[in-house]
Amino acid sequence: MSLVYVNGQMQPAQSAQVSARDRGFLLGDGLFETLVAYRGRILGLDQHLTRLQHGANVLGFDPPPAAELAAAARHTLAANGLQAQDAMLRLTVSRGAGPRGLLPPAQPTPTVVITAAPWAAAAPAAQTAISVPFRWDAASPLAGLKTLNYLPQILGRQAAHAAGATEGIFLNHAGHLVEGCASNLFWVSDGALFTPALACGPLPGVTRAFVLALAAGLQLPVVEGAFPRAQLLQAAEAFLTNSLIELAPLTWYDGQPIGRGEPGPLTRRLQAAFRTMITAGLP
Ligand SMILES: Cc1ncc(COP(=O)(O)O)c(C=O)c1O
Structure with a gap:
């Protein structure tokens, strides 16, 4: 029971x-x-x-x-x-x-x-995403908090599912990428790892912080900043993070493949590093 x-x-x-x-x-x-x-x-x-x-x-x-x-x-x-x-x-x-x-x-x-x-922490399935059809308010006092008000995320996820995608990606009022409805967003361009800065309004994900630390350990250049949607469309690879999915490849966005439309090599490297972190002893 x-x-x-x-x-x-x-x-x-x-x-x-x-x-x-x-x-x-x-x-x-x-x-x-x-x-x-x-x-x-x-x-x-x-x-x-x-x-x-x-x-x-x-x-x-x-x-x-x-x-x-x-x-x-x-x-x-x-x-x-x-x-x-x-x-x-x-x-x-x-x-x-x-x-x-x-x-x-x-x-x-x-x-x-x-x-x-x-909970069976299995290798997470590749995700597909659309842009959520309304904007995220990065200036709200609630931005970045995990409150019991998840209606924007529920509406966003419903819109994604209705469009045949697994996740919705929020853009803020400045038109910058923020995060998924229940995940942080990362992508790879020119060998560097990109993620929206906290000032753009995402939740400061615990997994996000682990991934940033793992990337530093792997000597990967990391850029946190304000990026338009086109950056993700033009990325070589992308992935989403949260405590349950760990790192899940993101292979399609707004109807277009990201890179080759399959999990990328850097995503796999970071997934492996995350798994090693789990098995070697939790932080
Ligand atoms: C909106 C949102 N962003 C990001 C995350 C990832 O946070 P964490 O890595 O702490 O699980 C979550 C977690 O569910 C979330 O709801």
Whole structure:
């Protein structure tokens, strides 16, 4: 039976409950993280919790301390018997229950929900993408936060699927590439690795940061900046990253092949480096 952590208690998944007055449910007033545990060790746990804390600082509430959340995540893995295999975790922290209206209570009690499930980190399938048919607001205070407001990403992903693609790529109001609906974006041109700068509005992905570190270790030139859509169309190869897909080749964009329309050699090198990082001992 699958067990869910809710505010310090493990509850059966079918009957786990949070308050109907929870602001996460009513208003999207909260944050989440998706994490992967490789044989019981959670990759980038500190980085995920730091990102969550940063998001809470912007929203203006105090989540439980990182040590408590880390212990709760490990406890959820153990309670579900997932310590010896690869698993995914979803950590949701909302501002908690509150009265009617937008203004939160002065002393909110955050709600913490953690779910865990087996996850087979298989070699990810090649992805195809379209440009999302509306713009990403890089100036929004929510840009770069993993809040419970994922409606733009849901609409973008729905548009991608309706167009027969697996991912939607956001452009911001300046017409610069941002990221996928649930992934960061990288591409290769002239032997260098390119990715949109955080100022363009993407989530500061934990996997993105690992890939940048791996690229530095491989002495690959890396360029973070503001790039128009044409840069991706003209790239030699591209890939998407997130905690679940790790690095997934991106082979088509807006109906055109990227490079030869197949996973590229640099993508494969970085995928191999990522795998080595996992097997050699998690950061
Ligand atoms: C919008 C968005 N960008 C990027 C990412 C990648 O983040 P991470 O590598 O931390 O999983 C995600 C993760 O789901 C995401 O939702």
